[in-house]
Amino acid sequence: MRLKELLCKVEYELIRGNLSQNIEAVQFDSREVRQAGTLFVAVDGFETDGHRYIADAVAAGATAVIVERDVPEASAATVIRVADSRLALAEVAAALYDYPTERLQLIGITGTNGKTSTSMMLKSIYEHSGESMGCVSTLGTYIGQDVTEQRHTTPESLELQRLFRQMVDAGLRHCVMEVSSHALHLQRVAGCRLDRVVFTNLTPDHLELHQTMEDYYETKARLFEMADKHAILNGDDPYGRRLIARCRERDAEYITYGIEADADLRASDIRYSETHSDYMLRTPSGAIAIRVPLPGIINVYNSLAAIACAYADDVSLPAIQRGLAALSGIKGRFEVVHQDEELKVIVDFAHTEDGLEQALRTLRPYVRGRLIVVFGVYADRGEAGQAKRQAMGRVADRWSDLAIVTSDNSKHRTMDTFLREIRSAMGRGSHLVYPDRREAIEQAIRLSRRGDVILLAGKGHEQTQQIGSERIPFCEAEIVRICLAEQQQHAMARYANSLLT
Template sequence: MKLKEIMKQIDYTIIKGNDDLEIREIQYDSREVKKGDLFVCIEGYNTDGHKYIDSAVKNGASVVICGKDIENLPECTVIKVEDSRKVLALASANYYNRPADKLKVIGITGTNGKTTSTFMMKSILETAGYKVGLVGTIANYIGDKKIPSHRTTPESLELQKLFKEMVDAGVEYCVMEVSSHSLYLHRAYGVKFSQAIFTNLTRDHLDFHKTFENYYDAKLMLFKNTLNSIVNIDDEYGEKVYSDALGSKISYSIDKTSDLKGSDLHMHSRGVDFNITYDNQTEHINLNIPGKYNVMNALGSAGACLKEGISLKVVKQGLENMLCVPGRCEIVTKDYNLGYEVIVDYAHTPDGLENILKTAREFTKGRLISVFGCGGDRDNTKRPIMGKIGTELSDLAVITSDNPRTEDPMSIINEIITGVEKDNYTMVENRREAIKKAMEMAKKDDIIVVAGKGHEDYQVLKDKTIHFDEREIIAEIVKEL
């Protein structure tokens, strides 16, 4: 494709060369550049693409797009833009023939609930007869085809390529998790959303956003670029989002008065029954995932689909068709007659840990045992908060390592226990041994919640990443015990 076509409707200044060039591919990683490629310099969290211009040109880049002044111009066409991240998103869309314009894109953001909600929406839309794509934390999907996911929301170049593959495969709807990082870094810039859902906002990612106000402002960007907003007004920040959002909007809740209402909740160990009311119609839902917070996820998902013209009866069928989401309140001991259950859950924030433990408490006949830690190189202010929550809401707690990354695991654990006020905990640094310890302590009718990693099948240590799938580990421990 010609460079001028890739740069269509983008403001740019040619510093050197011309825009009448044939471009092979777009790259933002200099190591991926080949002869005839366009290299876009973007600033990342840890590095800056402008540092790798020489490397990109050496590898064959015929064009460099930069957002900063360059002292020594390379031997290729050089283009200056105001914001290279936004330009990467728009140029990638042009390169792939604007695929998002051919899809109905539904975005969901919030601290917790994004993954479960995308799976719920996928199920509802497929029940309604649509072919659906999904972009998210666990994996990306094109219909039934599963594609590995490396981050919640891909970089804009990969995202536009994924949209193109969806269009080519006949996908009509794309439901996607939209993280605060991706909004701030403009990964979904230029994508017009049909619906946008707000789940909740609690403490997370302050290592990146620095302040809670910045975190909120990043989330709000989605609701200024959508035709319709679906907002949880039971959440304190949801009311603010509802006020600040542009375009049409509907509210959902359990506790407050709203457009879309959940009521008459009945919890049990394998799910929750509730009524859903919208536009003077009510349906009874038998959801196969337990927890009040999953009723909230179901309401938000239902709201987006209802606004797309899907009937409440089909919404009911779609929600009831979904059996589970990997690593989200997932009971992994169903096939064993242990007398107790082990649940794995991705909860890695104070709010997430509180939700899963309160949910598990509702169907625990014996004792509730928790296994949890906190990740390294992330917001450390939440560690004592999670220590307090984990021990307050559990009968017994095993505090352990999560993904320590470059930090010392015991230092993280020691920060966690600064918030602990009870003496019902033990510390076991090795996560596998911590899970084994909990299972050794378990008695009939107990529930063990292993929180923090959920669907992840790895653990990030200081010098390496190891295979670590908690389902496999629990199965191994069952044999050992």
């Protein structure tokens, strides 16, 4: 494709060079430039600045570069200057893959908690209504029967548009995408055409990036300016109500859902259990009984968000009912990894103050013994990170019988300070500290008694633990299995020894 065609939706200034040249590849990582005819987009990132590597990119074959400032190193290449390299990358990526979202009914889901569960519920609803649905999720990218892992909840724009192109080529007409606040802040979804957008809730998270809840909200609110059709909004959430007011001001179409509010779609007569929730769904088209095969009020809300989104696309109520009932569980979301008469162990992705409280409060009514939680807090240094650590410490202290504080993707951070900050908010409740997460899990199991429930909070579906720059294999379900097997072996050995004495 000619460079000029790739730039057709980009506001730019040509500093020097030829816009008629053919471009064979686009990259924003200089290490990935491997052929002549590459367009290199210099992005100023969190850890390094792509402008520093323009000479490397040109030496490796880049014949054109997009920059935000003057760079004399690029004298051998065509130079295009833009105000925002990330925005330009997103628009170029969409052009490179021939605007695949123009051929998809794309749904974006945003909010602090519930994005993954809502996405999986929506995917199940569509598939049980006879429509295949692609999915870009924290759990990975789903294209037909193929699932691929990804590093970010919402991939970088170049990767994202490539995935959309694969979906279109595979014959898919629908896709649901989780949209993180980082993705909106970093322009990853610019260049996408969205049919509908969904808001779940907003509670404190990522404040090391956004600094304030107001900035966090405004970042999320950008997505709702991109919807071609409906906005799907939680009428019970205070930030959801603000989005409703914005939609009214813009005369934009929206559908509300809720439990308490007078919403378009509402759950009533809710009956909670240890494994699922039942309720009566009330809509302008009538009422129908719904079973959600996941426990807790949070999953009632998640199911309502998915239902409202499908309802806006004229999916029938019986198809919605079938799709939710058929959901067999969601990886790392209230996932029971062990259960017998003695002990139940659950893995959940709860990694925010609100998420942890929701998980513990959901479990509490069904615990015969003690509720034990193992948790760490992944958050940066500074006031925002400290506030998150202390808030999660308070939640664990209040809602569990025994809290075991540990690490969660410590990366290059010194854990001693972080663990002290968590403990400083925990009052007089029973708690222990084991910086090594594997050891913390093992101790939770060793200390458990008949009827206890252990919640391993924070990692959910994740299969690695990042320590320093290294990602170490770390499957909590496997750790639980091994620990319980070792306990059983030790018990059998003790019993055998007792027979000999």
